[in-house]
Amino acid sequence: MPERKPRKDAARNREAVLAAADALFARGASPEDITMADIAAEAGVGKGTLFRAYGDRTGLLRALYEARLEPVTEAVESGPSPLGPDTPPRERVTALLDVVLCFKLDNRRLALALEGSGSGSPYRAEHYEWWHGLLRSVLERIPGLVDGDFTAHALLAATRADLVEHLAGQERVPRERMRAQLAEFAARVMAGAPGDS
Secondary structure, three states, X not given: OOOHHHHHXXXXXXXXXXXXXXXXXXXXXXXXXXXXXXXXXXXXXXXXXXXXXXXXXXXHHHHXXXXXXXXXXXXXXXXXXXXXXXOOHHHHHHHHHHHHXXXXXXXXXXXXXXXXXXXXXXXXXXXXXXXXXHHHHHHOOOOOXXXXXXXXXXXXHOOOHHHHHHHHHXXXXXXXXXXXXXXXXXXXXXXXXXXXX
16 A cells, blocks of 8 residues: 555656646746756755756757657657648658647647757657657658658758747747648759659
8 A cells, every 4th residue: 555655656756747847948038047946846856856856958958859759759659640640641741740849849848848859869859759760651651752761851951940040039930831841852852753653
């Protein structure tokens, strides 16, 4: 019996911490200014609880990012068209890029904080490697398209959080315009390959 309480407390604390971090990133002007102490205070837990559960700020950012990304991941892995695995490759590439862009627009401060967390190359981050591997595998199903690996990197570069922030924040490009521009860019990239057979 006594062993169950810590598990319940840990689950409750995890939910409280992620909700607190979520709220702080949603209303904070600058992601760099949000500290572990801020998150602990907002969640009503000690700083030690955060460090034990997540290791450091980057670990907490990753956990929050993954929690927010979970519904998208499920749709991509087992959902219907246009994100799901049964979608024709050209259509799916466009849909995948669109969902990445929309996710980053909806989570701008969190994505900026995670990509700028100083935890090494953003291209080594687990979430980036997952998106890149997925996009590469779909691109490789397009007959005649060469070098799916580089093409996946190039397409994902158009969804980097710093670029999304620049376009949406400084240049005030409307969301639907950004989505249309990305779809047009992807179509041009894929235009060099012959049509699907």
